[in-house]
Amino acid sequence: MFKIITNEEVGPDIFKLALKYDQLPQKPEPGQFFNIKVSQELSDDPLLRRPFSIFDFKSEEKRVEFIYKVVGKGTKILSKLKNGTELDVLGPLGSPFSLNNMNKEINLIGGGMGIAPLFYLAKKLEKQNADLKVYLGAADKSELNFFENKFSQLKADIYLASMSEELTIKGTALDLWLKKLKNKPDFIYSCGPEKMLAAVEKEALKNNIIGEISIEKRMGCGIGVCLSCSCETKTEDKKNKRACVEGPVFELGEVVLDG
Amino acid sequence: MFKIITNEEVGPDIFKLALKYDQLPQKPEPGQFFNIKVSQELSDDPLLRRPFSIFDFKSEEKRVEFIYKVVGKGTKILSKLKNGTELDVLGPLGSPFSLNNMNKEINLIGGGMGIAPLFYLAKKLEKQNADLKVYLGAADKSELNFFENKFSQLKADIYLASMSEELTIKGTALDLWLKKLKNKPDFIYSCGPEKMLAAVEKEALKNNIIGEISIEKRMGCGIGVCLSCSCETKTEDKKNKRACVEGPVFELGEVVLDG
Amino acid sequence: MVNLERRDLDLKVSMKSKNNKSLKLKNPLVTASGTCGNGKELAEFFDINQLGAFTTKGITVKSQSGNKTPRIAETSAGILNSIGLENPGVDSFITDILPETKDYTLPILANISGYSKQDFITLAEKLEGKEELAGIEVNLSCPNIKGGGMVFGTDSEKVFEITKKVREIYSGYIIVKLTPNITNITETALAAEEAGADAAAMINTLSAMKIDIDRQKPLLANTFGGLSGPAVKPVAVKMVYDCYKKLNIPILGLGGVRSGADVIEFMLAGATSVGIGTINMIEPAAGLRIIKEIENYMLKHQIQKLSSIIGAAH
């Protein structure tokens, strides 16, 4: 059983959703997601669940947090739900980011709502004493304020870019990263629009940088039964991988991106 | 715009719904109904509106009241809506009871939820100094308590029947009426299950009693465009009549009932 | 780029046929037969002249009282109806209903239904020359009683034959309304086109039913009914899309429309005009809202002429 304890706007059409749970089948790891039924008990509209990455997790409080943007019917309905509402939620689902980066130099590159899964990741990396550099981009500064605030609570260097206004630079998270990239990092993590991921991947592979990306793929079930979320792979056997089980986190160069 | 101001259980699965409106296209008359969309703005589930008869109306307070029973998905959803919720409501719709009964002896015969439309009617009849006798029946006494209480605020003789327990009698509203009927009334009004209406009609016609009934017919639109609610008539031209426009109130003997 | 404003928008569509006939609509919205009565009920809620065209409730040669009730049932995102073409018959239609439409300024289409070829001939003859009408919509979804109950509209030859006969008699605009209960709707659509139809309308309702599990009987007195409403939209859009590739006459697309976005979807699939049916039963003034939503879409995408998007998804 999941209950809404916070569902508030933290940016333009951007909401923070905090849920309290009774119990979870396993401890959520960064990069995993939950699949939320936003329609209420008696309604089938909308029919499918909506997947959201874990933004933050606080096991002591039995609390898991998400940051979501209102983009369509499902997120609009979600945004109107009140505190106390019970939600039907499945998760944690999917394969998390790998986390063996003790003391390493790590770059996080997030674009738009793709920033959301990077925060819980950054918290874990901070605990591993990683040298964290965070590159965040969005269309407008107003979409970054909340994230900037959160990331600045961590031990990390933060760089910001927006398309509308000169911040660290004016441009995309990718532009920002390329501009600021001096030392080759030991590992990068990136999440954002698929086009951005494709570009990040291209640059990274060119420079022999390794890392992981998390992708947003349209999903049917989120539990691996329907093959809606299949990703073409670049591995030898070309066997497809499911974004909901083998993903949403993949290694750079593992799956074919729509660039 | 309609807003819920009360939505509370007043009997077993029986709810009282009070709505406050901004304005109405016309003043509601007893026997008319409103067609309520119980699904919220972003949802199409359920798709159709649900028709409910006016239980009470208070123009000074811009308030219209309904008594409804939870029988399926729509009424279940309705029963969970909270005060303050805005509802999409059409009405008043349909043709009302006729009301020229000054000083006459009137019998009201209501079965189950069919009692609901008789209260606003009784209030109007009281103003006309009618000699009111009210016969109410339900499966169980608990379904009558709320109505008994309301009707006893009026100048009227009240008789009760239930199937489970001896009240005025043990039995149906029809049994009750037949048992208590002494003088031939000037006019009767009846509402309830179609089988009951058919039996009331049969007895009334046999005894040359005139009156009106209100019937519940499955509706599509409630505004006369779809012909879902057509009633076969016993009139000469046999022209169908629409329960939502020419009804839901019909004269005794006007339409064919499923008895 | 000039920034278009609402007043710059052009929602007009022209349903121009191969026969050089044309139905000009101020916007693509056409009321779907049977869901809007004959106009006056909706007119209590808004000025129906703001719509593109109005289609009357289906009429038959003789008056019909329709099927037994219940005639309506609700399903997930849809409704089932088995009205059974209750109507006063064509003669009464001409004397009583047609004159009432005189006050409307929008094009009126008469929807006709028959159970034999002769029925359609009679109906076409009686409506030929009626000035109140902009055209007729030939509903081929009735059972062919002589042909053993199968629906005319499922047989390309019958569609061709009836359309041809009607075409010979009726000189106004002819829309042939097709049934979706068929393996390949492009075949019947092509048959209608070849026989001289000015436009094809799709879809009528899907054959369906609901069972009342407590009574353990079909819920509708008529056992079966036709499914309409949002549930069927994806099926209807596909049929329009398929036909657009093959037809040279315009398509009136319908099935489950409830928003401006749905109208746009049908037009992108290839519909020139779009019917609104079930939604009117729920929201009588839906048409007005939908027009506003279409305009909003045009503003968002800076589309000046709505007709420019017809078939654009191909």
Added chain:
Amino acid sequence: MVNLERRDLDLKVSMKSKNNKSLKLKNPLVTASGTCGNGKELAEFFDINQLGAFTTKGITVKSQSGNKTPRIAETSAGILNSIGLENPGVDSFITDILPETKDYTLPILANISGYSKQDFITLAEKLEGKEELAGIEVNLSCPNIKGGGMVFGTDSEKVFEITKKVREIYSGYIIVKLTPNITNITETALAAEEAGADAAAMINTLSAMKIDIDRQKPLLANTFGGLSGPAVKPVAVKMVYDCYKKLNIPILGLGGVRSGADVIEFMLAGATSVGIGTINMIEPAAGLRIIKEIENYMLKHQIQKLSSIIGAAH
């Protein structure tokens, strides 16, 4: 009247065919192919052995990677999918997947798909004698590549031919799964029965599509998809009802089931067993809830043997 309690209820159904073959299920629930993976994913949520039978994801002769993504779209009370039969091919199915099902105690059905008659022959040959299987489900909804892309299942002769071939080769239980995209499904159902099918399954998905109005392109990369979910249930129930009157083999009814009430509805229409598809994607343990709901219905109506209601709405 004795008052039945939960433990008195008998949910067993037996799909007994004309060929004297039988599939005995502890309850009527059968997972629908393609919506439940190959078992192990659902098994993380509940003990799938509590269901009546399990149908595997459709397999083809050669491995297939399926269509491009997006392969899924949501519609009103439905979903569209265009997975495109992604599967490792029958050989890998036999070596890798079948052995994994050994632990299950419920009957396993292999769903097979082909693009030519030869494909079906090959698949039947390879699966013949496989002890892990209780039977096969022959999916006739793939395009017939040699026959110009039309789906096998829309052509009664092809249905007959393929079923007959498969029957000659495969000695286990054969279910033929029919497409609803057809004028009259009783014809293909009868063809399957005559050719020796032990049961008929209906329905597969309805052909449909959705257009992304912002991109002005079909939403699915594959343009078209198959509609499933609650939206299609009234169509499916009607097809089962129609076929029940004509067929002498049992029917596996499916399409839009999401509750015990829906299962009862299909059974009243004439289904002996009932498939659960889309609902599993939303609620992995739906089957368990549905069984409880069926029992509640039986208690309410004091029905001891569930099988007694099959076809009762006729």
